[in-house]
């Protein structure tokens with residue numbers, strides 16, 4: 176680690192492993208923010224590595240993970256959650272003493288479990304999750320502003336040295352993110368309701384629509400502007416990433432899905448029995464939550480999300 | 486009715502009843518498109534009428550519905566679905582012979598049932614539903630471009646004279662909309678899956694999130710960018726409008742919700758038993774639907790819907 180947060184340089188040599196949407200955005204944000212010296216990149220896919228060179232995302236593109244992490248004081252794993260353990264095992268013997276290891280996985284409990292056994296003495300692990308994304312994947316999808324004004328959640332272990340946590344915090348703040356810390360278990364519960372169950376529901380309704388006999392697929396597509404369209408965007412998210420999320424955050428997802436289903440039974444009953452007052456009351460309450468999200472700056476109030484100007 | 490479609494003027498005197506998001510947008514689009522001569526407006530709310538005057542949405546703002554529709558060759562009811570029958574009853578005795586009556590209600594079967602008994606001889610009814618909207622309501626939310634490149638579905642009755650249907654079609658095409666026709670029952674089924682169930686699901690998950698004890702409301706709001714945010718936009722839609730939709734399209738909504746729940750049980754089981762291949766297969770299929778929607782121009786592919794530029 177180089178200087179203290181605020182003074183500019185946070186890490187001398189940053190290694191990004193996995194140059195998809197998030198990894199490429201980390202590299203671009205790091206380059207723009209000036210918080211790191213050299214940027215080293217490694218991806219398991221030769222095609223991605225070639226593209227990283229073409230896009231100029233890093234100073235050095237290494238051919239192996241071992242080579243990539245050597246001499247780096249910070250390594251960020253930006254691979255799917257299911258691959259993080261294997262990558263940690265692969266790089267562990269090559270990590271520099273004093274290095275800070277981090278990741279960007281959307282699940283934290285399973286990642287901590289998968290990485291901890293491989294952690295060499297003298298290497299700190301500070302798990303992170305930037306709550307930001309789009310439905311696109313791959314290195315071309317990355318952009319430097321992705322994390323601006325978005326939250327990045329750190330779930331440091333008790334063993335994580337304070338200086339390591341401060342370094343990771345400073346790096347993400349340099350990307351324009353706001354940083355919060357919590358336990359891995361609490362993170363997984365919060366994200367189950369704010370992200371994982373919404374994705375599951377979106378995948379499900381788009382799947383249901385695709386299998387109807389009474390309404391054709393082309394009708395679904397034509398008339399999607401009535402609300403369905405927003406679900407399709409979420410349901411277009413990367414299949415590998417989301418498979419790994421559901422395989423690795425099962426308990427919290429099933430718990431939150433259970434709550435959702437209980438509430439949906441009550442709502443179904445209101446529709447069946449024509450309970451207009453009950454419907455109106457719920458619909459009024461939910462409107463207030465939207466207002467709060469706009470108020471704290473996590474969304475624009477512009478009609479149509481500015482779609483008209485896109 | 487004035488001239489044939491294409492020649493410019495479609496109706497001489499248009500009356501818009503209900504100047505909320507849709508009614509105000511109809512008035513603005515009609516003014517911009519030049520398809521009508523005089524625009525007359527009426528709203529049950531005195532405050533809305535005053536605002537309509539301030540915004541200059543119409544040439545004449547009438548104090549009663551009877552006065553408003555007198556002498557108009559086209560009347561569009563832009564009030565909530567549950568109010569359309571009562572408004573039809575109120576204006577019926579005052580409709581000009583030969584006038585064409587229409588509406589913009591999000592449900593069509595119940596609207597046809599509610600309006601038909603009041604229809605005077607010599608007045609044609611051509612129900613319409615522009616599949617376009619935002620989560621905002623009221624006259625200030627209206628804008629002329631709302632219907633551009635969106636579908637407007639007409640559900641004409643057998644009794645609707647061809648010329649009346651052609652007139653309504655020409656008017657909406659003049660607003661920039663693409664027009665399709667189908668039966669009211671089929672409309673209600675298509676919209677149940679593309680719009681009504683998605684709204685119900687969005688209202689439900691936002692409601693569930695608001696009632697958790699393990700995750701606070703402020704955490705839900707802070708970390709909404711993970712996917713939840715898109716649901717809150719949908720769940721911020723007008724409570725009166727949506728109560729009326731669910732009260733008036735009960736059968737189709739319950740039918741589609743039943744399908745959704747069957748599929749969700751299967752998906753829940755995949756998560757519970759860690760069926761990664763099953764999850765991956767579904768997630769890959771749903772991605773293709775999104776691609777089709779972008780391909781037919783009902784959405785932009787821009788990352789984040791251009792939110793970054795908003």
Ligand SMILES: NC(=O)c1ccc[n+]([C@@H]2O[C@H](COP(=O)([O-])OP(=O)(O)OC[C@H]3O[C@@H](n4cnc5c(N)ncnc54)[C@H](OP(=O)(O)O)[C@@H]3O)[C@@H](O)[C@H]2O)c1
Nearest residue numbers: 193195196197218219220253254255256280281308312313
């Ligand atoms: N997308 C989001 O919205 C979002 C938001 C926050 C956090 N995250 C997290 O960010 C991580 C990456 O997601 P992403 O959206 O950036 O995915 P992505 O665009 O699919 O990129 C992942 C990259 O990692 C590579 N990779 C896979 N296994 C590897 C291995 N063993 N060694 C080296 N590289 C490997 C992949 O190569 P191949 O193409 O050859 O597989 C791919 O280039 C995930 O853990 C995800 O949970 C995602």
Ligand SMILES: NC(=O)c1ccc[n+]([C@@H]2O[C@H](COP(=O)([O-])OP(=O)(O)OC[C@H]3O[C@@H](n4cnc5c(N)ncnc54)[C@H](OP(=O)(O)O)[C@@H]3O)[C@@H](O)[C@H]2O)c1
Nearest residue numbers: 503505506507528529530563564565566590591618622623
């Ligand atoms: N919003 C959408 O996304 C969307 C899309 C397509 C179609 N639609 C349909 O469009 C219609 C209007 O929706 P909207 O979003 O424009 O709603 P809105 O913004 O709430 O506007 C409805 C207006 O109608 C007025 N109104 C209510 N009852 C009336 C009556 N008996 N006589 C005269 N005026 C009356 C309301 O006045 P008060 O404020 O005093 O109640 C309000 O100004 C609904 O049938 C809806 O299903 C909506």
